[in-house]
Amino acid sequence: xxxxxxxxxxxxxxxxxxxxxxxGVYVLLLASLVFTVAIHPTYGAFDVQSLALGAxxxxxxxxxxxxxxxxxxxxxxVGPMMAVANVLAARAMLHVSxxxxxxIAVLVLVLGCAAGAFNGCLVVFSRVPDIVVxxxxxxxxxxxxxxxxxxxxxxxxxxxxxxxxxxxxxxxxPNALILMVLVVAAVWVPLRSSRPGLALYAVGSERTAxxxxxxxxxxxxxxxYTLSGAFSAAGGLALTMTTGIGSxxxxxxxTLSSVATIVLGGVSLAGGKGGMLGPMAAxxxxxxxxxxxxxxxxxxxxxxxxxxxxxxxxxxxxxxAALRRKTA
Amino acid sequence: MRRYLQDHPILVLSLLLLVLxxxxxxxxxxxxxxxxxxxxxxxxxxxxxxxxxxxxxMLTGGIDLSVANVATAAAYVMASNARHGDAQAVLAGxxxxxxxxxxxxxxxAVFQAQPLIMTLGMALVVTGALEVYSLFAVTxxxxxPAFIHTLGAGNVGIIPVSLVLWVPxxxxxILGLRRTGFGRLLYAIGDNAAACRLAGVRVWQVxxxxxxxxxxxxxxxxxxxxxxxxxxxxxxxxxxxxxxxxAVVIGGTSIFGGSGNYSGTIIGALILTxxxxxxxxxxxxxxxxxxxxxxxxxxxxxxxxxxxxxx
Numbered sequence: 001x002x003x004x005x006x007x008x009x010x011x012x013x014x015x016x017x018x019x020x021x022x023x024g025v026y027v028l029l030l031a032s033l034v035f036t037v038a039i040h041p042t043y044g045a046f047d048v049q050s051l052a053l054g055a056x057x058x059x060x061x062x063x064x065x066x067x068x069x070x071x072x073x074x075x076x077x078v079g080p081m082m083a084v085a086n087v088l089a090a091r092a093m094l095h096v097s098x099x100x101x102x103x104i105a106v107l108v109l110v111l112g113c114a115a116g117a118f119n120g121c122l123v124v125f126s127r128v129p130d131i132v133v134x135x136x137x138x139x140x141x142x143x144x145x146x147x148x149x150x151x152x153x154x155x156x157x158x159x160x161x162x163x164x165x166x167x168x169x170x171x172x173x174p175n176a177l178i179l180m181v182l183v184v185a186a187v188w189v190p191l192r193s194s195r196p197g198l199a200l201y202a203v204g205s206e207r208t209a210x211x212x213x214x215x216x217x218x219x220x221x222x223x224x225y226t227l228s229g230a231f232s233a234a235g236g237l238a239l240t241m242t243t244g245i246g247s248x249x250x251x252x253x254x255t256l257s258s259v260a261t262i263v264l265g266g267v268s269l270a271g272g273k274g275g276m277l278g279p280m281a282a283x284x285x286x287x288x289x290x291x292x293x294x295x296x297x298x299x300x301x302x303x304x305x306x307x308x309x310x311x312x313x314x315x316x317x318x319x320x321a322a323l324r325r326k327t328a
Numbered sequence: 329m330r331r332y333l334q335d336h337p338i339l340v341l342s343l344l345l346l347v348l349x350x351x352x353x354x355x356x357x358x359x360x361x362x363x364x365x366x367x368x369x370x371x372x373x374x375x376x377x378x379x380x381x382x383x384x385x386m387l388t389g390g391i392d393l394s395v396a397n398v399a400t401a402a403a404y405v406m407a408s409n410a411r412h413g414d415a416q417a418v419l420a421g422x423x424x425x426x427x428x429x430x431x432x433x434x435x436x437a438v439f440q441a442q443p444l445i446m447t448l449g450m451a452l453v454v455t456g457a458l459e460v461y462s463l464f465a466v467t468x469x470x471x472x473p474a475f476i477h478t479l480g481a482g483n484v485g486i487i488p489v490s491l492v493l494w495v496p497x498x499x500x501x502i503l504g505l506r507r508t509g510f511g512r513l514l515y516a517i518g519d520n521a522a523a524c525r526l527a528g529v530r531v532w533q534v535x536x537x538x539x540x541x542x543x544x545x546x547x548x549x550x551x552x553x554x555x556x557x558x559x560x561x562x563x564x565x566x567x568x569x570x571x572x573x574x575a576v577v578i579g580g581t582s583i584f585g586g587s588g589n590y591s592g593t594i595i596g597a598l599i600l601t602x603x604x605x606x607x608x609x610x611x612x613x614x615x616x617x618x619x620x621x622x623x624x625x626x627x628x629x630x631x632x633x634x635x636x637x638x639x
Contacts, residue, residue: 074444126630129583131391135570136629139622146615256393256448269442301463304456311449312435319439 021266021318022278029281032288040295045171051287052176053164053242057082059283060235061258062265063184064228066279068130069262071224072204072271076134077119078232078258079251080141085112085236087145090154090246098159105160109233115141116229120222138255145248152247156240164241176242180280183234187227188276200224205272260311261286263318286310333635337580340635341595344628348602356609364605366488370481372601373490374399374553376594378568379575380501381545383593384538386576387505388518389585390436390443392542394451395572398428399550399565401458406551407472407560408461414473422547428454429543430536437535462562472554480555490552497548501590514538518585571600574625578632599628 016023037043061078068075085108092104123133164176191197199220202210211217239250263269264285265278289310290303333340353360378395385392406421428450435446472480482489505511513534516524525531553568554560579596581588603624607617 122626126626126633128626128629128633129577131583132573132577132629133626135573136622136626139570139625140619143615143618143620143622146618147613150615256452259445259448260452263442263445269444299460299463301459302456304452305460306456308449308452308454308456312431312446312453315441315445315449316435316439319435319441323440 022275022281025265025278025281025285029285029288032285032292036288036292036295039292045167047291048172049165049167049174049176051284051291052174052180054291055283055287056164056176056180056242057235057238057254058257058261058287059180059280060183060231060238061254062261062279062283063188063276064231064235065258065262066265066267066274066276067200067227067231068224069259069267069269070204070271070274071200071221072207073123073130073221073224074134074259074269075119075225075228075232076131076255077138077141078228078235079253079255080138080145081112081115081229081232081251082236082239082254083145083248083251084115084141084148085233086239086250087149087154087246087248089237089240090156091149092154093156093160093240094154096157098157101157101160105237108237109230112229112231112233112236113226114229116232117222117226119229120225123225124218124221142248145251149246149248152245154246156244161241161244164238179238184231184276184280187230191227192275196220196223201272203271257286260307264311264314330635337632338591338595340632341579341592341599345595345599345602348599348606352602352606352609355606359609366483368598368601368605369491370488370556371604372597373488373494374480374549374556374565375568375571375575375601376494376597377497377545377552378549378565378572379579379593379597380497380590381542381549382572382576383579383581383588383590384501384514384545385443385542386518386573386581386583387514387585387588388535388538389521390535390539391447391573391583392432392539392546393444393447393569394428394432394454395542395546395549396565396567396569397451397454397458398425398543398546399553399568400560400562401428401454401550402547403550403554403560403564404458404462404562406476407554410473414475417473418476418551421551422544425543425545425547425550426540427543429540429546432543433536433539436539437532458562472558472560476551476555477558478555480552481558490556493548493552498590498594505589510534510537515586518582518587520586570625571597574629575600578625578628580632600625 040047061082064078065075088111089104089108093101096104119134119137122137123130126133164179166175167173168175169178199210199215200223202213202215203217203220207217210220235254236251240246243250261282262274262279265274265280265282267274267279286307289307290300293300293303293306349360378399381395382392402421402424405424406417409417409420432447432450435441435450436443479489479493505514513524513529516529517531517534521531550565553565575596576588576593577583577596578599579588579592579594581592603621607620610617610620612620
């Protein structure tokens with residue numbers, strides 16, 4: 001509190017205190033973009049488009065994880081569910097018209113909700129910790145994806161794929177970014193200030209107190225996992241759009257990346273704290289790192305090490321900040 | 329009856345193990361031979377040692393998602409140093425585990441980072457570092473020292489050599505958890521870390537040592553695994569993360585910390601290994617096996633939570 005009061009006369013201290021981390025992430029994103037342009041002066045509109053395309057699936061995976069973690073849980077099945085949506089869409093959309101592809105996309109989203117609800121019911125009614133349930137379900141959904149499509153294949157109509165690529169409004173606003181904002185906002189903005197949304201936060205913050213205040217904890221948790229399924233399905237559809245095919249193992253890296261992204265974005269793994277804005281920026285930052293490495297001429301194999309180190313450093317800094325806040 | 333079972337969950341687990349073995353025998357009569365038992369224990373040993381570290385960590389309410397990557401890295405480092413001599417190679421491999429464990433412990437104990445994300449980040453670092461290492465540091469084909477191969481796959485009579493390592497290790501861990509101050513502190517911290525701190529316990533030191541031990545055990549598991557299959561490549565222990573967590577949970581340790589023991593984890597590891605061979609025998613396509621594996625783990629965990637707990 002003392003630090004916020006010092007030398008910041010025009011910025012309300014409360015704003016900084018409550019949204020400090022989110023603001024920090026966007027500053028970091030800006031810094032990363034500046035850095036990228038500095039090392040690669042020809043970074044132009046096309047590169048921004050590729051960045052947005054690359055970040056789209058991760059951002060949707062992060063959205064899925066955010067909802068669940070905010071409610072106090074975790075969903076380790078995000079990746080495999082993305083893969084299921086990806087292969088399902090790719091198989092169904094092969095050689096169909098654009099209109100049919102859209103219908104299939106909607107169906108896939110509905111199935112994603114159903115899968116998420118299934119996960120949620122398992123978590124709630126088995127009373128087994130969510131880490132274990134979603135870890136086991138990640139195996140199950142991974143197997144389902146392999147059942148639908150053994151090897152990478154399938155396809156989607158070009159019009160569908162082009163929904164995410166290119167630009168429509170201005171060369172600097174990629175379609176992928178518009179799609180990301182629309183999909184996430186369409187669900188999150190009405191939810192956040194509604195009763196179910198507050199219930200999510202309440203359950204994540206202090207489950208017993210939420211229960212005592214009359215919140216239907218089971219329903220809130222199932223809702224969280226249902227939304228996670230929906231966002232994961234959207235992420236899988238994004239993969240179909242960006243890669244043009246379906247691959248049963250496409251989601252493997254996204255589970256853990258989604259957790260890393262939301263932590264970078266300021267969502268507390270303990271639940272109840274954070275929002276959607278931070279993780280979206282964090283998705284861009286994490287997607288930018290491999291691109292920066294290529295521009296710097298660093299061996300891309302170092303990419304994982306650097307990403308991991310970034311995550312570790314961020315987490316340690318975050319932990320330190322939380323410690324100082326406690327003792328201050 | 330239920331009360332007795334609740335107090336001695338290991339009986340239920342052992343019963344479950346016998347049921348699974350029985351199912352195996354029923355599906356393929358004649359499958360359960362002493363040789364099969366030997367092979368099962370052989371393949372359960374690396375998982376059991378890996379799950380030992382996971383048990384220690386989960387007792388304090390944490391988790392270690394880097395165990396599989398540490399195991400792989402330790403095995404790879406050992407194998408690529410094999411030409412410098414057996415002892416040096418083994419020490420190098422173990423050093424990897426200790427180093428990663430220390431960093432995990434530092435982040436979690438000192439910086440109070442969430443174990444999930446800290447170990448996740450370290451898993452990425454280890455995997456990436458291993459990729460880089462494999463490109464630059466290896467001049468000859470990495471080979472597994474003969475000593476390790478004997479450790480992983482050899483026999484003393486009918487007893488696998490890896491048991492000669494695992495059994496004393498298990499005894500040390502089980503007795504250590506029950507009889508030493510450190511062991512008791514693990515349970516105490518898992519139960520109520522704040523109370524421990526108020527009681528004067530240096531929680532951060534205990535956690536630091538704990539995660540270092542976990543890293544060390546993961547390295548040992550990696551070395552044993554490399555010995556069992558006589559190779560060490562960058563994907564060695566990839567599929568071992570879920571089973572390590574599952575073995576601990578099925579074995580009765582609470583993921584929130586404060587209760588559980590290693591003997592349950594051992595049975596859990598055996599159950600999972602028998603389950604794998606059961607599924608292999610079913611001759612079903614790979615995806616179906618994967619679905620069944622996940623589903624059965626879930627069923628086991630649910631049954632355990634529902635039947636044996638009071639809540």
